Amino acid sequence: MHRKTQIFIVFAAVFCALLLAASGLAASLSPAESSLLSAVNATRAAHGLGRLQVDSTLTLAARSHSREMLRGNYFAHGAFTSRMLGFHVRGPVAGENLAWGNGSFAAPGTIISEWLRSPEHRANLLRPGFTRIGIGATVGTFLGSGGATVVTADFAGR
Numbered sequence: 001m002h003r004k005t006q007i008f009i010v011f012a013a014v015f016c017a018l019l020l021a022a023s024g025l026a027a028s029l030s031p032a033e034s035s036l037l038s039a040v041n042a043t044r045a046a047h048g049l050g051r052l053q054v055d056s057t058l059t060l061a062a063r064s065h066s067r068e069m070l071r072g073n074y075f076a077h078g079a080f081t082s083r084m085l086g087f088h089v090r091g092p093v094a095g096e097n098l099a100w101g102n103g104s105f106a107a108p109g110t111i112i113s114e115w116l117r118s119p120e121h122r123a124n125l126l127r128p129g130f131t132r133i134g135i136g137a138t139v140g141t142f143l144g145s146g147g148a149t150v151v152t153a154d155f156a157g158r
Contacts, residue, residue, distance in 0.1 A: 029054060029059070029135060030137060032106075032137040032139075032149065033059075033135040033136070033137050035108045036108045036111060036135050036137065036151065036153070037052070037054065037133065037135055038108070039108035039109060039111070039112045040052060040112065040125065040133065040135075040153070043112050043116070043125060043126075044125070044126065047126050049126060049128055050128075050131065052130060052131060052132060052133040052155070053131060053132050053133070054132070054133060054134065054135075055132035055133065055134050055156065056134075057087055057088060057089055057090070057134065058087075058089060058132055058133060058134025058154040058155070058156055059134035059135065059136065060087055060134065061083055061084065061087040061089060061134055061136075061152075061154050062096075062134040062135055062136030062152040062153060062154045063134075063136030063138070063152070064083075064087070064136070065078070065083060065096075065136060065152040065154075066136035066137060066138040066150045066151060066152045067136070067138050069098075069100075069138075069142075069150050069152075070138045070140045070142055070148075070150045073142065073143060075098065075100060075142075075143070075150075076098075077096055077098065080094075080096055084154070089154070089156055090156065091132070091156040091157055091158065092158055093127075093129060093130070093156065093157060093158055094154065094155060094156045095123075095124035095127065095130065095154075095155040095156075096124070096152065096153065096154050096155070097115055097121045097124050097125065097151075097152075097153045097155075098150075098151065098152055098153075099111040099114060099115070099150075099151040099153075100142055100143075100148055100149060100150045100151065101148065101149060102145055102146075102147055102148050102149070103147075106148070106149035106151075111151060112125070124153075124155050127155065127157070129157045129158035130155040130156065130157040131156075131157040131158075132155070132156045132157060133153060133154065133155055133156075134153070134154045135151065135152070135153050135154075136151070136152045136154075137149055137150070137151045138150050
C-alpha cells in the first residue's frame with residue numbers, strides 16, 4: 001500500500017471515530033433530561049402521537065441556550081431562528097419550549113402540565129409533525145433562586 005493511501009485511511013478512521021464519539025456524547029442525556037424526555041413521550045402517547053427521538057444537534061442547541069439563559073440571568077427564546085441556523089438544525093419546522101423552577105416546580109410532570117396550559121407550548125409538545133427533540137437542563141442560581149433548573153426543549157420535523 002502506498003504511504004498516501006495509508007495516511008488517508010488513518011485520517012478517515014480517526015475522523016469517523018471522532019464524529020461517532022461527538023454524536024454519542026451529545027445524544028447522551030442527563031438524568032433530568034431523560035426524565036423530561038420520558039414525560040414528553042408519555043404525554044404524546046396519551047394524545048395518540050408518536051415518540052420523539054433524541055437529536056444530537058437539537059440537544060447541543062438546547063443545552064447551549066439553557067446555559068446562556070442561566071449565565072445571562074434571563075428567560076426568553078432570544079434569536080431562536082438564528083440559533084437553529086447556527087447549529088445547522090435540519091427540517092422545515094422547528095419549535096422551542098422553555099421552563100425553569102426549583103424543587104417540584106422543576107419536576108417533569110410540573111413542566112409538562114405548564115406546557116399543556118399554554119397554547120403555544122402545547123402546540124409544540126403535541127405537534128404531529130415533530131419527530132425529533134433536544135433537551136438541555138442546567139442547574140444553578142437563576143433570577144435570584146438557588147438550585148434552579150433551566151430547561152430548553154427544541155423540537156424539529158415537519
